[in-house]
Amino acid sequence: MFDFSEEQILRYSRHIILPEVGGKGQSKLLDAKVLLVGAGGLGSPAGYYLAAAGVGNIGIIDFDDVDLSNLQRQILHSNDRIGLNKAESAKMTIEKLNPDVKVQLFKERLSSENIMKIIEDYEIIIDGTDNFPTRYLINDACVFTNKTNVHGSIFRFEGQLTIFKSKEGPCYRCLYPEPPPPGMVPSCQEAGVLGVLPGTLGVLQAVEAIKLILNIGKPLIGTLLLYDSLSVSFRKLKLKKDKDCPVCGDNPTIKELIDYEQFCGILSASS
């Protein structure tokens, strides 16, 4: 049988009594390895629920520090953590919630230099990043290493969710082959977002990750879920693998990782 402690049997009892999970599924969750890229609006709810569910190994990469303006949506952090690194703050919250979870921290910026090493030990990557360069980087690295990328993104009152698993379906570049070419740079404003919106999307990312670990249900591969909070609509669109995709197509032209740089405001000065 499974080697659960009495405390674990109680903690996970609502999972264990589900036939679709059971002791076997709970063991899988405890053995699973999930990487959160970003402990922000999407990573917070995703990480919090994955930890509660007993996903036993969670990696967290975030370079930023907690800021007061994050707390409107980034629920892994709190007032007393302002100024603290987000990955560290996330680890504290997660360990308080569930001591079963081993958290590995990466207090660095993801780049072509470190991504392969960082994702190496993880099966599922939760993309909760806030910028396009990192999304392309994560996509390409996942394609090269056959890892599963649970993708969530938000804009004001809307969100998009899908799973990119290039052996079984499309990748991010099948949808959007490349970021726009260099050109004129418009001003980079702070974007507004309904605080609870990334909550909805991040929790859906956690649901998809857990389904993948348990191998239950139908994963959101090859389907884009669109959520519009204002009209309360969930819609699904079909995503197809593009045989001309520059990274996962028949004749790929991208064979190495690319660091695109966000050219905006203060960031541009350092690039």
Add this chain to the structure above:
Amino acid sequence: MAVKVRIPSPLLKLTNNQGEVSAEGSNVKEIFEYLEKNYPGIKERVYDEEGQLRRFINIYINEEDIRFVDGESSSVKDGDEISIIPAIAGGVDLIFSTGRFLCREK
């Protein structure tokens, strides 16, 4: 042919905040010409300077990406639903932020 077009948040300013508008045409190209007439500015957001659909915006007829049907010539029929889906990340979209990248290949 009258179709329903779903307008994404970044374009709502152009449609007086209507998330859904109706349009006429027999294919996607004609639909966008109709939209441009009624909501000036839409076309330059969706098409680039060379008149090609921007690569960080995808157009769907119902559930299907037109790139895998007939591109802009994909025909539409009465009651179809057209969606304009931009790439989004971190609360920003690419419709209004063209050229935010410097591409530096390693």
